[in-house]
Amino acid sequence: MFPVETYVERRARLRAQLSSGVLLFLGNDESPMNYAANTFHFRQDSTFLYYFGIDQPGYAAIIDVDEGRTTVFADDLTLDDIVWTGVLPTVAELAARGGVTDTRTAAALDARVQDAVARGRRVHVLPPYRPENKLKLFRLLGAHPERQHEAASLELVRAVVEMRAVKGPDEVAEIERAVDTTIAMHLAAVRMVRPGMVEAEVAARVTEIALAAGGQLSFPVIATIHGETLHNHDHSHTLGSGDLFLLDAGAETAMHYAGDLTSTFPVDATFTPRQREVYEVVLAAHLAAVGACRPGVRFRDVHRVSCRTLAAGLKDLGLMKGDLDDAVEQGAHAMFFQCGTGHMLGLDVHDMEDLGEVWVGYQGEPKSTQFGLKSLRLARELRPGFVFTVEPGLYFIPELARRWKAEGKFTDFIDYGTLESYLGFGGVRIEENVLITEQGCRILGAWRPRTIAEVETVRAHDH
Ligand code: GLY
Numbered sequence: 001m002f003p004v005e006t007y008v009e010r011r012a013r014l015r016a017q018l019s020s021g022v023l024l025f026l027g028n029d030e031s032p033m034n035y036a037a038n039t040f041h042f043r044q045d046s047t048f049l050y051y052f053g054i055d056q057p058g059y060a061a062i063i064d065v066d067e068g069r070t071t072v073f074a075d076d077l078t079l080d081d082i083v084w085t086g087v088l089p090t091v092a093e094l095a096a097r098g099g100v101t102d103t104r105t106a107a108a109l110d111a112r113v114q115d116a117v118a119r120g121r122r123v124h125v126l127p128p129y130r131p132e133n134k135l136k137l138f139r140l141l142g143a144h145p146e147r148q149h150e151a152a153s154l155e156l157v158r159a160v161v162e163m164r165a166v167k168g169p170d171e172v173a174e175i176e177r178a179v180d181t182t183i184a185m186h187l188a189a190v191r192m193v194r195p196g197m198v199e200a201e202v203a204a205r206v207t208e209i210a211l212a213a214g215g216q217l218s219f220p221v222i223a224t225i226h227g228e229t230l231h232n233h234d235h236s237h238t239l240g241s242g243d244l245f246l247l248d249a250g251a252e253t254a255m256h257y258a259g260d261l262t263s264t265f266p267v268d269a270t271f272t273p274r275q276r277e278v279y280e281v282v283l284a285a286h287l288a289a290v291g292a293c294r295p296g297v298r299f300r301d302v303h304r305v306s307c308r309t310l311a312a313g314l315k316d317l318g319l320m321k322g323d324l325d326d327a328v329e330q331g332a333h334a335m336f337f338q339c340g341t342g343h344m345l346g347l348d349v350h351d352m353e354d355l356g357e358v359w360v361g362y363q364g365e366p367k368s369t370q371f372g373l374k375s376l377r378l379a380r381e382l383r384p385g386f387v388f389t390v391e392p393g394l395y396f397i398p399e400l401a402r403r404w405k406a407e408g409k410f411t412d413f414i415d416y417g418t419l420e421s422y423l424g425f426g427g428v429r430i431e432e433n434v435l436i437t438e439q440g441c442r443i444l445g446a447w448r449p450r451t452i453a454e455v456e457t458v459r460a461h462d463h
């Protein structure tokens with residue numbers, strides 16, 4: 001946890017931004033994997049961690065904006081519980097570490113909420129994402145689970161987003177710790193991959209490093225020779241000579257701040273000529289995008305720079321043609337780059353995505369519905385303290401190529417004949433975690449190989 005003052009100050013700042021009412025925060029409960037006693041690893045809600053620092057299941061809290069009172073609701077362990085969990089700090093102790101002295105039982109939450117409702121007071125809640133909390137909100141407020149997103153308080157969502165979006169130095173240090181563990185995971189993978197291995201061996205090694213550092217993974221590992229499948233969690237393939245390996249993996253610190261990096265490298269010691277060409281295009285887009293990141297720039301424009309650079313490289317390879325500004329404007333490049341250039345990073349790997357992308361990444365402006373652009377999670381103007389990913393890529397998706405070709409789509413911009421010879425190539429992504437500073441930006445974490453020469457040097461050293 002951070003020092004107690006951090007949580008006290010955060011809650012005071014939040015309270016000052018809300019006009020009136022009570023702010024109801026639901027922490028997460030244990031979540032069953034296949035039966036009640038066999039649970040997923042417990043993960044606390046990130047907003048609950050941010051304002052209360054309590055990393056245990058079964059907690060809720062209320063900040064009363066008008067009375068200035070904060071209460072934590074949870075039950076102390078019974079002797080039956082302790083048999084299974086061991087002795088843990090009491091509710092009062094955990095609340096006090098975050099500066100809250102008023103604690104009540106879990107059951108007392110119902111009466112408190114009912115009292116607020118009966119007096120016509122506004123109960124502000126965030127949009128729930130776990131079934132357990134949807135049911136609790138149904139019980140407490142009568143809001144049907146399918147309508148709870150509309151019932152969530154925009155005033156609270158906006159205030160929380162604006163606070164969590166700007167990372168303080170303590171948070172940046174914690175994210176950088178996560179990134180450094182993540183880099184160790186990636187270095188291990190770059191060093192170990194050989195023809196004949198199975199993807200699962202790489203996934204296991206990087207998971208080991210995350211766990212040994214004292215935290216968990218920040219999202220399920222992507223360790224694949226089919227990098228063209230964006231969220232490919234299958235680890236069953238055997239690596240062959242000539243394959244390209246894509247690792248997208250990240251660690252969380254014990255405090256749950258996340259890292260999120262992607263490395264792409266050959267299964268052989270060196271890149272093939274075609275792998276080099278495609279990698280260079282992605283690296284150029286990556287460098288151009290990072291070069292464009294500074295306060296006051298809209299990330300929508302960073303994304304445009306990244307798409308425009310990818311398109312220029314694709315034209316050099318004979319995969320795209322025509323006027324590239326038009327091609328990017330119309331979305332033709334999305335044949336090769338189907339997603340966004342980045343997303344916020346913090347306590348969540350896609351930071352605050354539960355609060356709504358349109359608030360986190362767009363400040364309420366509508367998102368595009370265009371294929372490709374609609375997957376851009378961050379578009380807003382960058383401010384010092386923002387931490388996000390920069391992750392352009394090129395993905396050769398056979399099914400997409402087949403369908404667009406059959407539809408005659410973007411024939412002015414895409415050379416389908418040349419594209420045919422790239423199907424089966426896989427995908428390349430280069431992902432870094434970036435902090436906006438007062439003057440510009442900084443890539444977080446220690447050194448890791450990014451250029452072809454650097455990757456090949458690390459590979460050669462261990463071959
Ligand atoms: N690791 C998921 C992503 O890069 O967004």
Ligand code: MN
Nearest residue numbers: 248260261431
């Ligand atoms: Mn990633």
Ligand code: MN
Nearest residue numbers: 260389391431
């Ligand atoms: Mn990412």
